[in-house]
Amino acid sequence: MFKKGTKLYSITSNKCPRSHEGQFFKHRFIYIPNKIILLPKNCPNCKLKYLIDSSFFYGAMYVGYGLTVAISVTMFLIASLIFNTTLLESFIVILITLILLMPLIARLSRVFWINLFIEFEEKFTQKKMTF
DSSP, rough: OOOTHHHHHHHHHHTTTSOOSSSSOOOOOOOOOOTTTTTOSBOOOTBBOOOOOOGGGGGHHHHHHHHHEEEEEEEHHIIIIOOOOOOOHHHHHHHHHHHHHHHHHHHHHHHHHHHHHOOOOOGGGGOOOOO
């Protein structure tokens, strides 16, 4: 969908922001509670250190907050305008949606945050051999 070398490719596919080759998270399945945001120490391809600083991913909380607000407003508009729900029913819909999407929001915010600071470098991509 998105071309390799773009920030959107790295964010949507959970790849290393520098090489777009290595996986950003240790586990692919996002609904294992204690393994949602576990990162390898380095990218297996380009050796980029993911945890740049001990408090680097605190900034991802702001991204997560923005995503949560956007999802909440969208769900409120859908619930109230399309399905004509009451305020309490809309709140319940928002709450259930956010609980279900919590692991995805946590992952997206971290990948988005590191992509703000790390640029893609073509020299770290693995060349495919054709015969």
